[in-house]
Amino acid sequence: MASVLEFKNISKYFPGVKALDDICFKAYGGEVLAFLGENGAGKSTLLKVLNGDYQPTKGEYLLDGTEKHFKSPHEAIQEGISVIYQERQVLLELSVAENIYLGRMPANKFGVIDKAKANQMAKAIIEDFGLPILPATKVKDLSIAYQQMVEIMKAYSRENLKVICFDEPTASLSDAEIDCLFEVIAKLKKLGKIIIYVSHRMKEIQQIADKVAIFKDGRYVDTVVTSQVPEEQLIKMMVGRDLGDIFNSLDRNKNIGDVLLEVKNISSDYVKEVSFTLHKGEVLGFSGLVGAGRTEVMRAIIGADKMRTGEVYLEGKKIVNHSPKEAVDNGIVLVPEDRKMQGILSNLSVSGNINVALMDRNSNHLGVIDRKAEIEAARKGIEDFKIKTPSPDKKIVELSGGNQQKCIVARWLATNPKVLILDEPTKGIDVGAKSEFYNMICEFAKLGLGVILVSSELPEVIGLSDRIIVMRSLRISGEVIREEATEDKLLSLGMMGDDMS
């Protein structure tokens, strides 16, 4: 009998985020079920609940009718549930066989490990998979694709394997390697395993998945048979509304002014020789893969990372920012990517967060803070940016992610900046708040601010930017104007190049 995995009313809350909302559905053995959804839709969170990394706030899941409650991924693996992650979990210094049988190497009665036997057993599995690798090879000597295969073989080597999940497995694979992976998945499918496949790539989903489960804002939308539903419809179900409409209806700034910011040839420990200009009233997008150096350029500009070479001119005047504080004083502010660790001041209230950059203005010469002035500034920020909070004294961590982000934006706008840098501003916030942010960005441009938008979401960066700079391997690899920007163009500029053959 084929296995059945059932999710029953699973909800998962984090402070400020409802990551999963009452998830109910079933997955069946011998089928590939794809999880489809935007970033932050809850796919990865659900996998983490399934493999015991997270504990659900509410609800339960059943494997073959038995309720399961794993306290750790280790427990889940022992009960036959494995997740293959984007980041490899293999131990590079160990051999293929040692990785496959990690923690359960065959041993004699004295507990001495029997490497020969492990190699023999591993060889059988490698042959099953039809791979040209040797059991004794160190994993660090394998390509990334084979390293991933080792992980899959590790899961496969457990006799009780019932569920195997792939979280964006093809993110760093070439086409040939993807074909190889798909063959393996087909094999696992034939063996009656439950296969869950998480990916953004529509093409792959249509190629490999029998069914698609669609998620949106932490909710399960529906499961459909892949072959029966056209791609456009899938996207519509996943996005919920046509994002294109949102972008088309934006009231964008049409009067782009003089050069505001000129960055010449800057390098830090993390980026190399980056130059670009930003105009008044312009929204300048920064695209590229995660790790391409986009965030690091911004950090170098505001003095968060040390600038090794290069110059920054603001309104024609040379400026040097030794610290983020000096950047703020010069009128350049950054809303960081990692809201939780770098954006919010988690121990302070909403008011404390909005006012942190105004403390000099709102205190006397002894440094005593004028509480009334602060509350007034906080109220203004709350009103201007429609921050949903019961009061300015509420702790910021109690707010939803989108409202926390608005507090950071309110903090900076109160300082009357000239350049506003937004690094992944809509990451992990819901679609409603996203469209609010998009409108806000247009407003800022109209006010004459130069806005830099760093974003991994291509529709977002294309929909908002007047010009888009693409980065690859710590350098700028191209620039595209709005009228010519397409997802394919940005992707090829961001991916093509030295580290791919």
Place this chain on the structure above:
Amino acid sequence: MSNTENKKESGLKKITGAIGGDKLILIGAIIAVFVLFTALNKNFLTLQNMINLLVAASLVGLVAVGHTYLIIAGQNDLSPGSLAAFSGVLAAVLLGKGLPLILAVVITLFGGVVVGLFNAWMVNKIKLEAFIATLVTQNVVRGFAYIMCGGKPVAIANKGFLEIGKARFLDIPLAVWLMLIAFVIFGFILAKTKFGRSVYAIGGSKEAARLAGLNPEKIIATCFIIIGILTALGGMVFASRMNSGQPAANVNLEFDAITAVILGGVSFAGGVGSMGGTILGVILIQAFNTGLIMVNVSTFWQYVARGALLLFALTSDYIRKERREKELLEASMRNIK
């Protein structure tokens, strides 16, 4: 909720709301300790003993003020015991060499600043964990205390200096006044000023504070300097009371101060707590220590008891943290539909 209901509750709620549930528990614990030791020794709850208790608390109190800042900022300091002894010896040596009182005091306080700067340098520039960095200082400074006097206590003859330990104002010893003034001034700074706010901010995430335009290194250095000066001051008052600078004195001072601060509700994780809690924590730990002595618990068992008290403080800190996180999650569940 109707208005009448509101009014009925408001009386008690005003009090509990203003003080906070955790502080009420702490006050309860202090009362329990007082009742317990008074039952075991009726001399415990006398005016004279209470004053003695406060005098004994004064050194711990001054150091605890510094620890309140440091721990809220996510730092720590294990060197105050050594620094207090060093300061007592230094003042005694300087006075012995015939330096004027004021100069000896100022130089000793400056010694506290230097030690604070050294600690801050290790934390900020060599990126050491404060716990380990200040362990270095603990040993080095204790070593210098011994080196300076050849290992023997240095008697103090300066009348003015000895007066520090004896002087009273409104029948309350100067040592106690110094502690109270430190509580008030530094409590005000922590609660009402830019600097105080910054201390809380960096206790959450240093990087977030830096990107928000604050200067965490400077704030951390200032906190280390504050505890250095307060410890040096406390060390001198102690030496004055003892009539000598003693290089072996004040061992485990930081232990009591940290216990007091954590008992008072400052979170070991940083970012949370207040000076009011520290005051209660200092009273509790000193009552505990004095009580143990008065009911003739052996010195050896006192160590065990203090360890137990710190464990209790850390456990309650953990429970408070778990509860905060739970409340936060529940608040999120209410706010987010």
